[in-house]
Amino acid sequence: MKIDHNDTSFYNFLTSPNSLFRHLTDEELESLPFGRAPEFHKRGTILYNEGSRISGFYWIQSGIIKIYKTGVDGKEQIIRFAKPCDIIGFRSVLSNELACTSAKVIEDSKNYFVPAENLIFLVKNNGNFSMDIIRLTCKELEEANSYITDIAQKTVRERLAEILIHLKNNFDLDKENFLQINLTREELANMVGTATESVIRLLSEFKHDGIIELHGRKIKILDIKSLTRLASIF
Amino acid sequence: MKIDHNDTSFYNFLTSPNSLFRHLTDEELESLPFGRAPEFHKRGTILYNEGSRISGFYWIQSGIIKIYKTGVDGKEQIIRFAKPCDIIGFRSVLSNELACTSAKVIEDSKNYFVPAENLIFLVKNNGNFSMDIIRLTCKELEEANSYITDIAQKTVRERLAEILIHLKNNFDLDKENFLQINLTREELANMVGTATESVIRLLSEFKHDGIIELHGRKIKILDIKSLTRLASIF
DNA sequence: CGTGTGATTGACGCCTGTCAACGTCTGTGG
DNA sequence: CCACAGACGTTGACAGGCGTCAATCACACG
Numbered sequence: 001m002k003i004d005h006n007d008t009s010f011y012n013f014l015t016s017p018n019s020l021f022r023h024l025t026d027e028e029l030e031s032l033p034f035g036r037a038p039e040f041h042k043r044g045t046i047l048y049n050e051g052s053r054i055s056g057f058y059w060i061q062s063g064i065i066k067i068y069k070t071g072v073d074g075k076e077q078i079i080r081f082a083k084p085c086d087i088i089g090f091r092s093v094l095s096n097e098l099a100c101t102s103a104k105v106i107e108d109s110k111n112y113f114v115p116a117e118n119l120i121f122l123v124k125n126n127g128n129f130s131m132d133i134i135r136l137t138c139k140e141l142e143e144a145n146s147y148i149t150d151i152a153q154k155t156v157r158e159r160l161a162e163i164l165i166h167l168k169n170n171f172d173l174d175k176e177n178f179l180q181i182n183l184t185r186e187e188l189a190n191m192v193g194t195a196t197e198s199v200i201r202l203l204s205e206f207k208h209d210g211i212i213e214l215h216g217r218k219i220k221i222l223d224i225k226s227l228t229r230l231a232s233i234f
Numbered sequence: 235m236k237i238d239h240n241d242t243s244f245y246n247f248l249t250s251p252n253s254l255f256r257h258l259t260d261e262e263l264e265s266l267p268f269g270r271a272p273e274f275h276k277r278g279t280i281l282y283n284e285g286s287r288i289s290g291f292y293w294i295q296s297g298i299i300k301i302y303k304t305g306v307d308g309k310e311q312i313i314r315f316a317k318p319c320d321i322i323g324f325r326s327v328l329s330n331e332l333a334c335t336s337a338k339v340i341e342d343s344k345n346y347f348v349p350a351e352n353l354i355f356l357v358k359n360n361g362n363f364s365m366d367i368i369r370l371t372c373k374e375l376e377e378a379n380s381y382i383t384d385i386a387q388k389t390v391r392e393r394l395a396e397i398l399i400h401l402k403n404n405f406d407l408d409k410e411n412f413l414q415i416n417l418t419r420e421e422l423a424n425m426v427g428t429a430t431e432s433v434i435r436l437l438s439e440f441k442h443d444g445i446i447e448l449h450g451r452k453i454k455i456l457d458i459k460s461l462t463r464l465a466s467i468f
Numbered sequence: 469c470g471t472g473t474g475a476t477t478g479a480c481g482c483c484t485g486t487c488a489a490c491g492t493c494t495g496t497g498g
Numbered sequence: 499c500c501a502c503a504g505a506c507g508t509t510g511a512c513a514g515g516c517g518t519c520a521a522t523c524a525c526a527c528g
Contacts, residue, residue: 069379069380069382069383071383071384071386071387071388072387072388072466075387077382077383077386077387079379079382091372091375091376094365094368094369094372095368095369095372095373095376096369097376100376100379100380101379120365123361123364123365123368124361124362124364124365125361127357127358127359127361127364128358130357130358130361130364130368131328131354131357131358133368134328134329134357134364134367134368134371135328135329135330137368137371137372137375138325138328138329138371139329140375141325141371141374141375141378142325142329142331142334144375144378144379144382145303145313145334145335145378146303146334147382148303148311148313148378148381148382148385148427149303149305149311150305151382151385151386151427152305152311152385152426152427153305153306153309153311153427154305154306155483155484156483156484157483184505184506184507185506185507185508186506186507192386193382193385193386193387194484194485195484195485195486196506196507197484197485197486197507197508197509198483198484198485200507200508200509201484201508201509204508204509216493216507232306389515389516390515390516391515418473418474418475419474419475419476420474420475428516428517429516429517429518430474430475431475431476431477431516431517431518432515432516432517434475434476434477435476435477435516438476438477450475451474
């Protein structure tokens with residue numbers, strides 16, 4: 001069950017300066033399940049549902065997870081996408097409450113499940129780790145507050161432009177510079193907080209104006225400058 | 235500079251089960267400035283501005299503080315109101331970043347300013363306190379996510395109804411059951427994320443329908459059931 | 469009494485949500 | 499191999515919610 005310190009790639013990865021686990025001692029690191037093989041989850045798998053009790057958090061090694069809430073009439077509101085090195089579900093664990101979001105795999109994912117007691121032990125006993133968790137939560141909170149301001153004040157066009165920029169900044173591009181992440185029009189709408197038809201019309205408009213290129217679900221951003229202007233980002 | 239343990243009211247208050255400071259040792263408690271007199275700030279005072287660096291957090295003893303972000307065209311978006319026993323500004327301290335919100339006194343307030351190093355020391359060295367801080371942040375994050383869902387999916391009418399219920403649940407009523415908190419129509423609009431005129435028209439509508447009563451800025455909720463239905467809360 | 473801030477009301481029009489119809493693609497089962 | 503179902507994407511028509519502008523009123527304050 002020990003982590004193979006000779007597997008330098010993975011060990012270095014877990015202890016690298018940007019890693020959430022950078023401040024763990026070797027002993028603490030070995031208390032976590034990273035010595036085993038990761039779990040594999042196919043596209044479409046639900047990791048947990050809003051309202052359920054979860055007994056630990058997930059560390060994403062590969063793939064993309066959609067985090068969303070279900071609003072009125074069952075309409076989903078996408079809160080964020082988790083990507084490799086992110087952790088999900090830790091909030092419910094730490095506040096010891098039912099999950100307030102659902103998590104669905106949208107790109108095949110390998111991930112590790114870490115039991116709640118491990119996390120709580122680390123938070124209580126390793127002040128630096130605890131600070132990192134707090135910083136992470138604060139960052140998410142700040143982003144949430146910004147998004148509240150945007151969604152309350154900006155038009156749908158501005159928000160869609162902003163989301164496209166956000167996706168470009170946060171997800172890899174393929175060899176032809178198309179966004180790797182595969183989203184349906186409905187999912188885009190559920191991020192922006194609008195109707196599917198509105199997203200379709202605005203994407204067509206952006207395409208017509210030479211700002212983006214579309215190949216089915218694949219999106220390539222051609223004119224980031226115009227898009228930034230459209231998004232009213234200063 | 236010691237806290238007067240004979241002042242049982244304040245001492246018991248700080249160590250009561252709901253207090254953020256419940257897990258502090260007497261020694262830790264005395265390292266905080268609660269032994270001094272609180273600072274007094276009049277309505278209208280800005281405690282800190284978005285983008286500024288703050289060197290500590292505030293613990294509110296009395297009064298109400300408006301926490302808001304400034305969006306496009308300088309329009310403010312109210313994130314929340316802080317009331318007695320709340321702390322504000324701690325996120326920027328913990329993540330060591332510039333303030334991402336502004337804080338303005340809207341009801342005369344007494345509060346204590348606690349230097350950043352005190353907070354960081356406690357988080358790193360007192361696991362239970364650290365867990366409480368994390369829980370607090372997680373709670374705020376969950377509320378922010380809920381609000382994102384609401385604002386993205388609900389109509390202005392639904393949101394206003396919801397905000398009124400929220401105010402009723404979170405702020406005291408005076409002897410005639412009017413909401414204690416004094417908000418301009420513009421501030422209400424800046425919470426809901428709409429135009430001032432829309433708030434005015436909807437409030438008149440609610441009043442006409444016998445759901446609320448208005449006396450200037452004072453609001454009394456007459457029919458919480460109808461209001462809940464209007465808010466589409468399930 | 470003048471000034472300024474906030475509240476109110478009306479008019480107007482655009483953005484955007486909804487409904488409906490149709491096209492496209494993929495996978496499945498006969 | 500084809501037919502069909504079902505999910506997703508697209509387009510058009512339409513109405514109404516809500517933002518914006520402007521005028522007026524109410525009230526407090528120096």
